[in-house]
Structures are given as structure tokens and as C-alpha cells.
Amino acid sequence: MxxxxxxxxxxxxxxxxxxxxxxxxxxxxxxxxxxxxxxxxxxxxxxxxxxxxxxxxxxxxxxxxxxxxxxxxxxxxxxxxxxxxxxxxxxxxxxxxxxxxxxxxxNKIGLLNTIDLMVKSKRKIRSLEREIEELRSTLDTRKEVEKAKGLLMRHLNLSENEAFKRIQKQSMDRGIPMKEIAKAIILAYDI
Missing domain, CATH: 3.40.50.2300 (Response regulator)
Structure with missing residues (x-):
């Protein structure tokens, strides 16, 4: 460290x-x-x-x-x-x-302990902030994928599983994140 x-x-x-x-x-x-x-x-x-x-x-x-x-x-x-x-x-x-x-x-020892504690606390806070941001991003992706699944189910008469697999396959075939595929589906069908 x-x-x-x-x-x-x-x-x-x-x-x-x-x-x-x-x-x-x-x-x-x-x-x-x-x-x-x-x-x-x-x-x-x-x-x-x-x-x-x-x-x-x-x-x-x-x-x-x-x-x-x-x-x-x-x-x-x-x-x-x-x-x-x-x-x-x-x-x-x-x-x-x-x-x-x-x-x-x-007090030298008090000062050094305080510095150590502040540094450890700040690092922990930064780590938790990054984790929160990752969770927000994951949640946003899930929301987009759920909305896209619903649109595929409604417009193409697919089951929930089939709609998810279609989004997943498009993502893998094109090398594009599922969130981007979901956004494109939403843009295409949500008129």
C-alpha cells in the first residue's frame, strides 16, 4: 500500500x-x-x-x-x-x-494514528463509492434489458426467456454490451 x-x-x-x-x-x-x-x-x-x-x-x-x-x-x-x-x-x-x-x-503517536485512520477510512469510502457506482450501472442495465424484453415479448410474441436469449445472442454476436442492444431495441419499438 x-x-x-x-x-x-x-x-x-x-x-x-x-x-x-x-x-x-x-x-x-x-x-x-x-x-x-x-x-x-x-x-x-x-x-x-x-x-x-x-x-x-x-x-x-x-x-x-x-x-x-x-x-x-x-x-x-x-x-x-x-x-x-x-x-x-x-x-x-x-x-x-x-x-x-x-x-x-x-502528540506524535496520536497524530500518526489519526493519519493512518484517515487514510484507511478514505480508501474504504472510495472503494464503497466505486462499488455503489458499479451497482447503479448494473441496475440501469437490468432496467434497460427488462424494458427491451417486454417490448420484444409484446411485438414478437416471444416468451420472457426467448426475449432475453435474443438480446443476449445479439450482444455476443456483435460484441456490444447488452445495455446497448437493449437501448437499440427500445429505440426501435418504443414509439
Missing amino acids: ESARILIAMGSEASIGKLKSILVESGYVVVDSARDGNECLRKARALKPDIVIIEQTLPQNGGYEIARVAVEDDICDVIMIGADAQKGLADDLTDESGFVFMPKPL
């Missing part, structure tokens, strides 16, 4: 350096860093990291605003770092999947 790609956005170069060394030492790929909100958002859109670790008090648009855009636009997952007292400002984002608030000072 490939390593998570991470963008770091913090106001201090020293903080970026410390965090980068922890992440690289732990096997993660730090794709880049940003020192302000606008730069962070621009780089997140261009580099498409798995996660952006963002400081809540980031200059220019602030960490909260950048986190909100990144999560809502599904650019990447976000770990926001801030003082415990600032947590309330990010409460509306904590219900979003792909967003975690971590209070300062950062």
Missing part, C-alpha cells in the same frame, strides 16, 4: 520542519508546505494530497476557512491543529468525514 501524501500548512517554517521530519521518518510523503491559507488551498488543488495538516491560525483566510473549503469540495482530508480553546470555532466541521481537530501541543 502506498504512503499517504501530505501537505503541511503552518505559519512558522520551524514548525513545518519539525512536523515534516516526524512524517517522513514515519514513512509518509510530504508533497509540499505552505505558509498561508491562499498558498495552501492553491497547492492542495494542484497537488491533490491525501491529507493537509493545517494550523488553525494560518495567515490569509485562516486554517478554518481553508479546511472548510478542502472538506466541502472534497479536495482532501484535513487535520487542523489549534489551541484547545479554539476547538469551538471548528465544531461545525467536526461532523464532516475527513476532518479532525487536534489540540496543541501535538
Whole structure:
């Protein structure tokens, strides 16, 4: 499994350096860093990291605003770092999947576990989204084939099995998916 790609956005170069060394030492790929909100958002859109670790008090648009855009636009997952007292400002984002608030000072093990969990969760979500899309496509194909079967049964006095076999045979003979054959039948008979 490939390593998570991470963008770091913090106001201090020293903080970026410390965090980068922890992440690289732990096997993660730090794709880049940003020192302000606008730069962070621009780089997140261009580099498409798995996660952006963002400081809540980031200059220019602030960490909260950048986190909100990144999560809502599904650019990447976000770990926001801030003082415990600032947590309330990010409460509306904590219900979003792909967003975690971590209070300062950062706990190395907690951060690494959070990154690992976020990456695994995102991969699982993407896998489920692909599966849902495949199921939708299969269902659409079934609907088209059922409609085409009904038209063949009505217009050619075929049994359901004969109508299905005719669609299936046309599909195999022509090397065209059954859904396309069904659409052609519907177009021809559904006037």
C-alpha cells in the first residue's frame, strides 16, 4: 500500500520542519508546505494530497476557512491543529468525514494514528463509492434489458426467456454490451 501524501500548512517554517521530519521518518510523503491559507488551498488543488495538516491560525483566510473549503469540495482530508480553546470555532466541521481537530501541543503517536485512520477510512469510502457506482450501472442495465424484453415479448410474441436469449445472442454476436442492444431495441419499438 502506498504512503499517504501530505501537505503541511503552518505559519512558522520551524514548525513545518519539525512536523515534516516526524512524517517522513514515519514513512509518509510530504508533497509540499505552505505558509498561508491562499498558498495552501492553491497547492492542495494542484497537488491533490491525501491529507493537509493545517494550523488553525494560518495567515490569509485562516486554517478554518481553508479546511472548510478542502472538506466541502472534497479536495482532501484535513487535520487542523489549534489551541484547545479554539476547538469551538471548528465544531461545525467536526461532523464532516475527513476532518479532525487536534489540540496543541501535538502528540506524535496520536497524530500518526489519526493519519493512518484517515487514510484507511478514505480508501474504504472510495472503494464503497466505486462499488455503489458499479451497482447503479448494473441496475440501469437490468432496467434497460427488462424494458427491451417486454417490448420484444409484446411485438414478437416471444416468451420472457426467448426475449432475453435474443438480446443476449445479439450482444455476443456483435460484441456490444447488452445495455446497448437493449437501448437499440427500445429505440426501435418504443414509439
